[in-house]
Amino acid sequence: MSPSLGLRVRDWGLEILQTAFRLLPWPTEPGLRSIGTPDESSPVLLTCNYALTVRRLVATLEGCDAWLVVAPTAGINVWCAAAGGHMSTHQIVSALKTSGVAERVRHRDVILPQLAATGVLALEVFRRCRWRVRFGPVSASDLPAYLASGEKTDAMRRIRFSLRDRLEMAASWAAPTALVVGGGALFIRPEWALPLMGLVVAMAVLVFNVYDRLGPRRKTTFALGASVAALAVTWLAGGAAAALATAAIAACFVSALLTYDYTGSTPIEGGSHFEERRWTIAFDLERCDGIFRCWEVCPEACFEKLESERKVALAHDDRCIRCGACIVQCPQDALFFEDEAGARIEPDVIRKYKLNLLGRRSIDAH
Ligand code: SF4
Ligand code: SF4
Numbered sequence: 001m002s003p004s005l006g007l008r009v010r011d012w013g014l015e016i017l018q019t020a021f022r023l024l025p026w027p028t029e030p031g032l033r034s035i036g037t038p039d040e041s042s043p044v045l046l047t048c049n050y051a052l053t054v055r056r057l058v059a060t061l062e063g064c065d066a067w068l069v070v071a072p073t074a075g076i077n078v079w080c081a082a083a084g085g086h087m088s089t090h091q092i093v094s095a096l097k098t099s100g101v102a103e104r105v106r107h108r109d110v111i112l113p114q115l116a117a118t119g120v121l122a123l124e125v126f127r128r129c130r131w132r133v134r135f136g137p138v139s140a141s142d143l144p145a146y147l148a149s150g151e152k153t154d155a156m157r158r159i160r161f162s163l164r165d166r167l168e169m170a171a172s173w174a175a176p177t178a179l180v181v182g183g184g185a186l187f188i189r190p191e192w193a194l195p196l197m198g199l200v201v202a203m204a205v206l207v208f209n210v211y212d213r214l215g216p217r218r219k220t221t222f223a224l225g226a227s228v229a230a231l232a233v234t235w236l237a238g239g240a241a242a243a244l245a246t247a248a249i250a251a252c253f254v255s256a257l258l259t260y261d262y263t264g265s266t267p268i269e270g271g272s273h274f275e276e277r278r279w280t281i282a283f284d285l286e287r288c289d290g291i292f293r294c295w296e297v298c299p300e301a302c303f304e305k306l307e308s309e310r311k312v313a314l315a316h317d318d319r320c321i322r323c324g325a326c327i328v329q330c331p332q333d334a335l336f337f338e339d340e341a342g343a344r345i346e347p348d349v350i351r352k353y354k355l356n357l358l359g360r361r362s363i364d365a366h
Helices: 003-020 051-060 078-084 089-098 114-118 122-129 140-149 163-188 190-213 216-259 293-297 325-329 347-353
Strands: 031-035 044-047 066-070 109-112 132-135 280-283 304-306 311-313 335-338
Touching: 003 051, 003 163, 044 051, 044 089, 051 066, 051 140, 066 089, 078 114, 089 122, 109 114, 114 132, 114 293, 114 325, 122 132, 163 190, 293 325, 325 335, 325 347, 335 347
Parallel strands: 044 066, 044 109, 109 132
Antiparallel strands: 031 066, 280 335, 304 311
């Protein structure tokens, strides 16, 4: 086997393994990497040290010349690391100061993934090390076009969950669950192992492709329907006892999916299922001075620019997934979370405690 073929086989093996178990941290070596033949005016990109991200980013940038700073984020992907405090201002400043990139380039502009905006304070990075942070596209696949044009289009700012993303998330849930369910069945009824693993995979694919497109009532109907369908199929295939057992497991599985902190796994939809109070994004128009950082970093395009007034409008707050990125980046503290009774979570609290509302949180502002 030639060395390059061996490398490709190894990369594909890692790609499959890390995609199937992407809920685990997969750290790769932090530090400075060169892509192509960069020089002192080449762009500087910075990302997490999640192996899957770095490998895909490097592959996407083939043909570009750039410096890539890989920051130590505990082997966690950008959004989870930024939302969970592992990709913070401190890590970014530290990576910029210690990677040696400052000696390789003349400029001080660094491009971060847009989804890092939840955890990294751009103004604070500049204050501490004089690097200017720009938030690039949400998706790495848009980077070559972004680097070529210097413009971030509307499509580059919005988060998209393509069929491929959904299938990858399904695989990452199905793989460990199927192993546990199938492995357990081997000790009890070996002939159930494969059908049960198939059921787990089918459920995961269905849930990730259907669940977030349904309203609350339909989600319950979906869960019941999926359980009844599992019962019917296994009844026809394996007799009464097997059907009942499989249906019970299917019902448990669906219940687990529905009660699991779905938004903590992937921000496929807004949080709040478990909160006692519903916090929503709120806006003080008086404070806004139209710098448009909120517009720049919002992954759901909730803001519209009012160019002539140098203000923004929170035009689509119904789409807000409460990631907190706009609040963290707003230099005027014009954005905050508020509940129905008017209690606020102030921007400073959100910045200090990484208090985005992705995932399961129960918060008392008093
Ligand atoms: S970042 Fe703050 S000040 Fe700037 S446009 Fe948005 S709300 Fe207004
Ligand atoms: S408006 Fe909502 S979704 Fe958009 S950046 Fe702010 S908190 Fe995140």
